[in-house]
Amino acid sequence: MSPSRRCVQVLNEALHELFAERDDVLLLGEDxxxxxxxxxxxxxxxxxxxxxxxxxxPISEASLFGVAAGLALRGQRPILEIMFGDFIALGFDxxxxxxxxxxxxxxxxxxxxxxxxxxxxxRRGYGxxxxxxxxxxxxxxxxxxxxxxxxxxxxxxxxxxxxEDERPVFLIENKLMYGRPHRRPEDGHVGELAVxxxxxxxxxxxxxxxxxxxxxxxxxxxxxxxxxxLDAVTELILEHELFCEVVALSxxxxxxxxxVLESVARTGAxxxxxxxxxxxxxxxxxxxxxxxxxxxxxxxxxRRVAARDGIIPSARPLEDAVLPSAADVVEAILALEGVxx
Amino acid sequence: MSGTPLAALYERMVFIRRFEETLLDxxxxxxxxxxxxxxxGQEANGVGVIDHLDPARDVVFSNHRCHGHYLAFxxxxxxxxxxxxxxxxxxxxxKGGSQHLCRGNFYSNGxxxxxxxxxxxxxxxxxxxxxxxxxxxxxxxxxxxEGVTYESLNLASLWKLPVLFVVENNHYAQSTPVELExxxxxxxxxxAFGIETDELDTTDVEEIHAAAGRALARIRExxxxxxxxxxxxxxxxxxxxxxxxxxxxxxERRLRDPLLVAGARLAESERAAIEARCEAxxxxxxxAAEAAPDAVPEAA
Numbered sequence: 354m355s356p357s358r359r360c361v362q363v364l365n366e367a368l369h370e371l372f373a374e375r376d377d378v379l380l381l382g383e384d385x386x387x388x389x390x391x392x393x394x395x396x397x398x399x400x401x402x403x404x405x406x407x408x409x410x411p412i413s414e415a416s417l418f419g420v421a422a423g424l425a426l427r428g429q430r431p432i433l434e435i436m437f438g439d440f441i442a443l444g445f446d447x448x449x450x451x452x453x454x455x456x457x458x459x460x461x462x463x464x465x466x467x468x469x470x471x472x473x474x475x476r477r478g479y480g481x482x483x484x485x486x487x488x489x490x491x492x493x494x495x496x497x498x499x500x501x502x503x504x505x506x507x508x509x510x511x512x513x514x515x516x517e518d519e520r521p522v523f524l525i526e527n528k529l530m531y532g533r534p535h536r537r538p539e540d541g542h543v544g545e546l547a548v549x550x551x552x553x554x555x556x557x558x559x560x561x562x563x564x565x566x567x568x569x570x571x572x573x574x575x576x577x578x579x580x581x582x583l584d585a586v587t588e589l590i591l592e593h594e595l596f597c598e599v600v601a602l603s604x605x606x607x608x609x610x611x612x613v614l615e616s617v618a619r620t621g622a623x624x625x626x627x628x629x630x631x632x633x634x635x636x637x638x639x640x641x642x643x644x645x646x647x648x649x650x651x652x653x654x655x656r657r658v659a660a661r662d663g664i665i666p667s668a669r670p671l672e673d674a675v676l677p678s679a680a681d682v683v684e685a686i687l688a689l690e691g692v693x694x
Numbered sequence: 695m696s697g698t699p700l701a702a703l704y705e706r707m708v709f710i711r712r713f714e715e716t717l718l719d720x721x722x723x724x725x726x727x728x729x730x731x732x733x734x735g736q737e738a739n740g741v742g743v744i745d746h747l748d749p750a751r752d753v754v755f756s757n758h759r760c761h762g763h764y765l766a767f768x769x770x771x772x773x774x775x776x777x778x779x780x781x782x783x784x785x786x787x788x789k790g791g792s793q794h795l796c797r798g799n800f801y802s803n804g805x806x807x808x809x810x811x812x813x814x815x816x817x818x819x820x821x822x823x824x825x826x827x828x829x830x831x832x833x834x835x836x837x838x839x840e841g842v843t844y845e846s847l848n849l850a851s852l853w854k855l856p857v858l859f860v861v862e863n864n865h866y867a868q869s870t871p872v873e874l875e876x877x878x879x880x881x882x883x884x885x886a887f888g889i890e891t892d893e894l895d896t897t898d899v900e901e902i903h904a905a906a907g908r909a910l911a912r913i914r915e916x917x918x919x920x921x922x923x924x925x926x927x928x929x930x931x932x933x934x935x936x937x938x939x940x941x942x943x944x945x946e947r948r949l950r951d952p953l954l955v956a957g958a959r960l961a962e963s964e965r966a967a968i969e970a971r972c973e974a975x976x977x978x979x980x981x982a983a984e985a986a987p988d989a990v991p992e993a994a
Contacts, residue, residue: 379822411852416811416845423815423829426801427753429822431815446842450805451812459796460787 360504361531364395367509368432371516372403375430378516379406381417382434392436393472393531418444418469422452422521425467430516437483438473438525441490452521453496464519468512472526474577474628475676480667486577486629486660488525492606492638499606500555501525501576504533505543506603507556514554525605527577546583546599555604557612561596562586568596570686571616573639574626575602578677582626585682597686608638614647621652624685628676631659656685698745701964703899704956706745707737709972710762711953713771714930716976717761717778721934725984726779730792733762735897735929738952739862740766740832742902743922746910747830753799753820755813755831759928760795760802763832767800771979781986788989799827807840810859814846817855821917828913830858835876836867838883847887850919857919858909859884865925866939868932884921895925897952 371378380396386409390397400407410417417433424431435441441448455465475484491499498520502511515522538548538558546560560583561568574582579601589595598616602609617623623643625636636657643655661675714732721730733740736759744766747754756763764774770785777784778792785797793804803809813831820827837843838861850857861880865872881891890912892905902924909920927947931937957965 408853411845411848413842413845413849416814416842416849419808419811419842419846420815420818420849423812423817424819425815426812427816427819427823429819446805446808447811450808451803454794455796455801458786458790458794459801460785460789462786462796 358535359532360508360535361393361395363508363535364512364526365397367512368396368399369402370509371513372399372406375516376406377428378430378432379408379424380432380434381408381410381421383410383412383436385409385434391434393528395470395526395531396434414440414443415447418447419451421467421469422447422455422465425465425521426455426463430466430468432468432470432516435469435471438471438487439482439485441469441471441487448491448497449494453494457496465521466519468515468522468524470524470526472528472531474527474529475665475672476529478667478669478672481664484665484672486627488523488605489627489629489634491523492635496520497606498522498604499525500603501605502527502530502603503576503579503601504530505536505538505548505558505579505601507537508535511555511603518554525576530577533580545587551612553604553609555609557603557609558601559612559616560586560599560601562590563596565598565619566596568598568620570597570622570624570689571600571613571620572597572624572626572682572686573600573602573613575605575635576628578626578628581677581679582682585679585686588679588683589686593687595686595690605635608642610639610642610646613639613643617643617647617650621650622689623651623655624658624682624689625655626658626677626682628660630662631657632662634659653689656689658682658685698903700900700956700959701968703741703745703903704953704960704965705968705972706741706766707899707953707956708969709771709975710737710741710765712972712976713765713775714761716980718930718934720779728778728780728791729933730761730778731759731933732930733759733928735947735951736862736864736926737762738897738899738902738956739860739924739926742899743830743858743860743906745903746907747828749799751799751825751827753813753816753827753829754801755809755816755829756795756800756802757806757809757832757834757837758793758802758804759834760793760832764795764797764800764802768797770797771975772982773797775979776983776986779983780989781983782989783983783986784989806837807842810837810840810843810846811849814850814855814857817850817857818853821855826914828856828858828910830860833859833861834867835861835863835865835872835880838876838880839867844883847884847889847919847921851887851889854918856913856917858913859919859921861921861923863923863925864928866928866932869936869938880923881921889919889921891921891923893923893925897926897950897955899952899956
């Protein structure tokens with residue numbers, strides 16, 4: 354495996370492969386045609402090779418979610434690219450009152466196998482409406498499958514699994530991740546960290562700095578926060594000789610708790626880390642469930658690291674102050690340790 | 695299909711009328727819960743249009759006021775009645791209820807406008823598959839207030855999709871008269887997107903049938919969308935008892951009841967025979983639905 358391959362290339366190749374394998378797959382999105390190839394270049398080369406199956410669309414996200422639903426109801430496998438994750442807000446009627454409901458409210462007579470691919474995340478100075486991590490809004494919508502990819506996950510496998518899924522799948526990508534190297538585990542390691550991967554359709558990765566020996570804290574995270582959390586736990590090892598486990602989920606909904614509970618059983622403490630805003634977020638849901646199911650394993654209250662509840666300002670120093678950093682993760686973990694007996 | 699005798703169209707209209715009146719009766723007897731939006735007065739639209747569709751190939755996406763469309767397309771009175779009654783034998787096992795139906799190529803959903811892009815996507819799928827199906831979507835004057843309707847008109851025209859948009863302008867969005875909710879011309883909305891239109895102000899099922907036949911022939915010939923505007927009127931309330939309209943206005947409209955218009959062209963004996971058949975079928979359907987088992991939650 355070439356260490357220099359970037360995530361965007363891996364996703365692009367996976368799309369090419371999927372299109373070659375299945376002729377019921379089509380992609381819709383804004384500015385996806387070559388030579389432009391999408392705002393983040395994930396669809397590069399696809400329309401030249403499959404001109405009938407790559408549809409560039411008007412700027413009509415609210416309808417495009419419905420169009421994709423109609424395609425899926427009638428046996429196609431649409432992939433809808435939403436240029437910025439922020440724009441899923443335009444599609445919420447279709448998501449909440451159509452896409453997520455058709456299968457159950459029609460008593461299982463239909464399926465809606467569509468994939469929505471969209472990049473979330475800030476740290477590029479794009480400002481309040483082009484930087485958010487809105488996937489938490491999807492977590493309260495029953496019957497959706499929400500999958501967040503990270504640079505350490507099998508991107509090809511996740512994309513294939515999403516297209517083959519009979520459920521509607523939101524594949525949450527990340528803007529910074531596109532340009533970063535794809536860092537798959539090799540010989541059970543990513544860098545110095547040992548990694549275990551679940552066998553689920555959308556696997557979780559668990560990282561350990563000491564070969565899964567005793568650790569102090571579990572950090573659960575996903576997507577674009579993973580490299581930030583890995584930096585934080587590496588710093589804790591080097592500067593504080595403190596070992597943590599990191600659980601990087603890919604399946605956010607339905608909530609996948611097993612790998613989190615397994616790790617918490619070993620560490621007895623939990624920190625959640627997400628780039629979305631704090632209130633009503635991913636971390637809140639995980640914290641509630643772990644408290645219900647593993648109260649006796651927890652030595653300390655769960656702590657959450659997230660963005661401040663507010664806008665994401667454009668100016669970089671202001672943006673940096675709002676979004677969770679490695680230092681914030683370190684601080685949360687040390688705060689737990691500070692009260693450790 | 696285009697040669698369907700008037701008596702057959704009349705029978706479908708009578709059955710829909712009596713079905714809907716029966717639902718209102720069952721509500722008042724407390725045998726139904728939830729809601730219904732009856733099609734009373736608009737029967738000629740659904741019957742006239744849907745007679746040209748092939749249920750094995752074509753697709754219909756309907757709205758909250760979907761019973762008439764459903765019966766005209768599927769003829770499944772027992773599935774519909776037991777669905778509305780919350781029975782396990784309902785078309786969606788009691789999960790959908792009055793506004794959320796699915797059977798074969800028929801779908802409905804309860805949020806105005808929401809259905810229009812989905813019907814557009816269905817047309818795209820059928821075009822890609824080369825099935826020759828037309829995707830018909832029923833809107834109302836109220837739906838014209840929803841922005842996705844216009845996005846869908848743009849997409850259907852841009853991508854040359856076989857969609858029949860049927861606007862049933864019944865002059866009221868719930869309680870709000872069309873004059874308070876709609877500016878400009880209805881057909882001009884579609885014309886602005888380069889979509890062919892036709893517009894009728896009639897309760898005559900034969901006129902509607904002929905116009906729908908022309909519209910569908912155009913779609914099948916060109917593969918492109920068509921926008922059919924049918925000015926109409928509902929005699930019954932928006933839902934069950936919520937009606938503040940002037941009774942004189944309703945009475946005036948009832949003079950042009952589609953059943954009277956069509957019925958006048960049939961011999962009295964034929965009309966009586968049709969009405970008797972509809973009553974008998976309806977009584978059987980009600981008895982069967984009442985006897986059917988209630989929907990029960992699946993074991994957790």
